[in-house]
Amino acid sequence: MSDEPHIHADQAQALTQAEQAPRVPFALTRDAFGTWVLTLTDGSVHEQVVVVRAFPVSQPDTGFSVLNRQGHELVWVDNIQAIAESERQALLQAVAEREFMPEIERLERVSGYIAPCTWHVLTNRGPTRLLLKGEEDIRRMSSQTWLVADAHGVQYLIRDLARLDRHSRKLLDRFF
């Protein structure tokens, strides 16, 4: 027995081969009701599927899963670069519609330094205001990545603290 990680990986893989969801070509289309329909090569058709990312914050480009209405996994896509262009487009489209996690690009101003306070921010989805209920709603994902949850449960992401400008960092510094 050795504890090198690759050994673990192999064993874990062998162990889970049976559990693995099918990795076969698939077709993801939208029906007239706006929901996504998944057709697998075995001919089975699954309606109202949703596409989710496994690591939306840490590694958004890898690990996609198509779940059926009951939340069971139908397709697992490990690497989105490895699949056909049409599939990739559909996957990205479906996930983009579902995910809502604006990234804060700049803090314009804050109404105060003690929560609750309102932050005026510029996100990658445009400018908005968020109401911070308490300092515990600012959570650290890693040293540079932070999640800010507003009073209504919307999660705002600060992907890289170092990439914010001085003004924003100075304001943020008062909170953590």
Add this chain to the structure above:
Amino acid sequence: MKSSFDPVSVASADHLSDLEQPWLAGHGVENALARLEVDLNAQLFFQRQSLTLTPTHLRLSEPGAGAGKPLAHWPLRTGLRLQHSDHAGAGSLELFDDQGRLAQWRFTLAHNPDAVRLQSLFEQAMAPFRAQNDVPAQTAAAQEVEPVNPEEEGEAADAPASTVSLLRLWRFAKPYQGHLLLGFLLTLAATGASMVPPYLTMPLMDDVLVPFQNGKDIEPGIVPWYMAGLLAAALLAWGLGWAKNYVLGLVSERIGADLRTTAYEHLMKLSLEYFGGRRTGDLLNRVGSETDNLCLFLSVHLLEFATDVLMIVMTAVILFSIDPMLAWVTLVPLPFIVWLIHVVRDKLRTGFEKVGRVWSELTNVLADTIPGIRVVKAFAQEQREADRFREANRQNLLVNDRINFVWALFSPTVTLLTEVGLLVVWAFGIYLVSQHQVTLGVLTAFLAYIGRFYTRLDSMSRIVAHVQRAAAGAKRIFEILDHVSSVPEATNPRPMPPVKGRIDIEGIDFRYGNRAVVRGLSLNIAPGEMIGLVGQSGSGKTTLVNLLCRFYDVSEGCIRIDGVDIRELRLSDYRRHIGLVLQEPFLFFGTIADNIAYGLPQASREDIVAAARAAHAHEFIMRLPQGYDSLVGERGQGLSGGERQRISIARALLIDPRILILDEATSSVDSETEQEIQRALDNLVRGRTTIAIAHRLSTLQQADRLVVLERGRLVEQGTHADLMQRQGAYYRLYDAQARQSEADRVAMAAMAIQETP
């Protein structure tokens, strides 16, 4: 996204049916039933629009007033339905007819109440259009799993003493001796510089002012020199003081940090026995705030004290060099003050120890009740806990009041002695001047020096309290550092051989204090075998597992893994091969991925997902809004017991241990979740030496061998069939459980019968 789903273009594009007429501006504005500010567009970018419901139309327009420019509208008609849903903070309203979706509007959850209201009013407005055979509109909201709401750990605050323990801090100061020496020299120089100004008052008085009063003119050349000297001395003292504070502050912070890290590292290595006997609040207090108190003491108080001592010695030397007679008189109150300090010190020491204990009590109330808040609330004991806290606080006041009485008397007394000292110098000085034994300048210089001298003495006396407090802190930290782990590391650890998983337990005894928990137990387990540990609670099952994990060391006998005594192996090497799944899975604050990779931080993303799949956790994780990046809290708030358990199983799977210990892994969940967990466990157990404890005997069906413990002794072992046949301890346990479940069934049936008529 296809453009046809963009609400702005809907009316003009594909879905323009003959029912829809071009919008007539201004129509229906005043009879709006509901209005919703939608603040996201289809791509979920922030963009404000306004959705209005009138008795006859749904209308989308520019934000703000209802009279804004209309963008699109949908007349109400038969077959329309409006569906509301939300996910991860973004809500959605969708308009459908029988053919498909007509439009979708997105908004942040801030506007959710408006959306719900608009939807219910829409249902009312649709009533006239609804034919009898129409199905009722779909209103169910497709709620997703709510994001988890983790909370950070709380912390607590202060505490008892011997000055000797402060000297032991030298161990931590040693690496910084160079800095310390530099700091000392700077202190010496800075203090020296501050001694210059009073000295200069002497010639100023005798050579300038007194001759002037006697009718001589002031020499214009000499005064600026004296002034320049005074200024230069002040500037020098300022600069040196700054450098000294900076250097010593730097050192003390580092000593504090080293102390804290060392204490924590040592704490982590101590055995579970140590933690079992301490209270969390007390430990938090020691590692957290005591080290901080020490750091403050080193950087501020000790530094001041050193400066004070230097100042006093230098002053004394200068005074004696100017006039020994007057110097003697000046220093007369000094012994009194030293004596006073000594007396007060003893009184304060016991006082501060008391304060420390009372503080710990306060912290303990917090540390007990905050994690146990559910129990407190469930038993409605909030008031009792509040009273307990109030009582601890009152004790704190009482002890402090007593100290303050002594303390309050102390500093005015020092001030009084200072005044008396000054009085003595004045009286004796005037006498000497009148006798022409000293000049006016000398007296002035003396007065200037002793003014400083006594203020220093005063501030020096305050150090007493600080020293006592710091000593108390140091003592409490060294208590941790001096504690030797009851599970010592082998001095010459043997390298860990590749583990096959054979376990031999040979005649082990174990006692908690004076209570024997395990007595003369021997058991041999073959590699890959699954053992079910059975017995009443208190029979020593969990203790046996703790001994196997080497959380404690056996009092007698030994445990061997593949023939090697586990005490000869390095603890971390050994434990790496053990996977432990507990009844109450503990999740650390962090993401799910971090929690799964806890035992193997370098694990790749693929490994983590694979482990989660094998533990049947992948699908529920993917249903969380942030997938594997979802944060879970201290006790895993937001996840159910079964979900937390499956994460902990994935954690054990990832390290791929040869030996697996399941301590009541399924007993805290319902039977449906238990099945799910059981399936996950089956994956885990495969090919590993497994020791499972379960209260419910039925969950041990796959075990190769059952081992029955009774009051710390092994009384029976064998397969289920063997043991049943023997009609011994196992039979009685099984029988009791069977009868219990039978009784349950009968009771259920009786209830059913009562309800039927």
